[in-house]
Amino acid sequence: MIGSLLKQVALRGVGTVGEIKNSFDRSGGQGLRLPEMLGLFVKTINSCERVYICVDAMDELLPQHRSEFLRSLRHIIQEAPNTLLFLTGRPHIRGELDKHLTQGACTIHIVPDEGDIARYLSRKMDEDDDQDPDLMTENLKTEIMKTMREKASEM
Numbered sequence: 001m002i003g004s005l006l007k008q009v010a011l012r013g014v015g016t017v018g019e020i021k022n023s024f025d026r027s028g029g030q031g032l033r034l035p036e037m038l039g040l041f042v043k044t045i046n047s048c049e050r051v052y053i054c055v056d057a058m059d060e061l062l063p064q065h066r067s068e069f070l071r072s073l074r075h076i077i078q079e080a081p082n083t084l085l086f087l088t089g090r091p092h093i094r095g096e097l098d099k100h101l102t103q104g105a106c107t108i109h110i111v112p113d114e115g116d117i118a119r120y121l122s123r124k125m126d127e128d129d130d131q132d133p134d135l136m137t138e139n140l141k142t143e144i145m146k147t148m149r150e151k152a153s154e155m
Contacts, residue, residue: 001061001069002034005053006041020044038072042079051083058089058097066093070100077101112152121148 010020020040023032032040045051053073061069077083087097091109098105121144128135136144 001055001065002037002041002072003032006037006044009041009044034068034072038075042076045076045080045083048082051080052086053083054086056088058087059093060089063096066096067100070096074100114149114152117148117152118145121145 006020023036023040027036053076058066073085077085085101087101089097094107125136125141125144
């Protein structure tokens with residue numbers, strides 16, 4: 001993930017593109033290690049007035065990778081105070097986010113709207129019916145709608 005962020009700023013021509021290229025060349029094709037990438041990323045974004053890092057679905061990262069990534073994000077915001085984070089994830093990772101990123105965090109709890117979910121599912125099942133009317137029985141459709149409403153109300 002950090003490599004991807006570094007690539008994004010390098011492709012934008014931000015800051016020390018030549019230094020990034022030289023570091024990759026010096027690695028002999030092995031690629032950069034996380035500390036090197038972090039150093040280059042921080043050095044590069046410090047030349048910017050403001051940097052926004054947006055990461056969706058943090059809960060989908062494997063736990064061991066998520067912890068390492070969150071430690072990296074903490075390092076970035078400590079070393080580059082011009083950086084703001086916007087992270088999304090399901091509620092079960094809140095404790096982990098708080099553990100790694102406690103500086104002035106603001107949390108917005110978003111609750112899914114049952115009506116929106118029902119309309120979306122209904123539309124998708126109608127599209128499936130258009131492609132193959134025998135794909136699902138009415139009972140299966142009803143069971144899907146019921147289960148999804150129950151799961152949404154648990155959030």
